[in-house]
Amino acid sequence: MTGESVVLVIDTATETVVTGVVRLSATGEATTLAERTVHDHRRHAEILTTLIGEVLAEASLVGADLDAVVAGTGPGPFTGLRVGLATAAAYGDALGLPVHGVCSLDAIASVAGEQSALVVTDARRREVYWARYAGGERVAGPDVAAPAVVAETLDDAPVDTVVGPPRFTEQIAAGRAEEVGVVHPSARALAAAASPELGTTPGPLEPLYLRRPDAVELKDQRRKSLLPVNP
Structure with missing residues (x-):
């Protein structure tokens, strides 16, 4: 521009x-x-x-x-x-x-700044859309999966912040990452x-x-x- x-x-x-x-x-x-x-x-x-x-x-x-x-x-x-x-x-x-x-999801991720972040939104059917970010750039996703499956991402690639609707961030972060409620x-x-x-x-x-x-x-x-x- x-x-x-x-x-x-x-x-x-x-x-x-x-x-x-x-x-x-x-x-x-x-x-x-x-x-x-x-x-x-x-x-x-x-x-x-x-x-x-x-x-x-x-x-x-x-x-x-x-x-x-x-x-x-x-x-x-x-x-x-x-x-x-x-x-x-x-x-x-x-x-x-x-x-x-x-x-x-890229727009939602901006609230995390340069922190590593996992962003989720409601996909219905008891699933979430998700993507992972590092240094402000998307490094994985977007994809769709159950919250429990997405939570495993925190074990494989630890993140600082989980961003999304609180009903999902609480379950996914589970005390292992900061939660930021954004819907x-x-x-x-x-x-x-x-x-x-x-x-x-x-x-x-x-x-x-x-x-x-x-x-x-x-x-x-x-x-x-x-x-x-x-x-």
């Missing part, structure tokens, strides 16, 4: 819908101009467009004032994540703006994570689903029913 940029930020990788407008300096310093967070995973599609309008109005901006769109690519559940990425892509296409995707990425952290790529041509906006969606078409269900069952 060679100059100041103003970006619209969207993330629906967690149960919390995050939208914001962030100004990035030429050095990558991020300043939040407006932000909305709504914790309701069942209403991502209903509220996202309204929240975008609210943050633009609060920042006294219109779409033409933006330089780019930044979208959290997950990992996250299929339906919610798809809503955010589709909205970001449509908004960028309508305004002729580049759309940059960033791993949502969703901030607009500022998402924008900062994307700052090195701003001003360049973005790659494809690829979601990190990590597993198949919960819902499948009826024809897929029928196909599964015809598969042999291993004894």
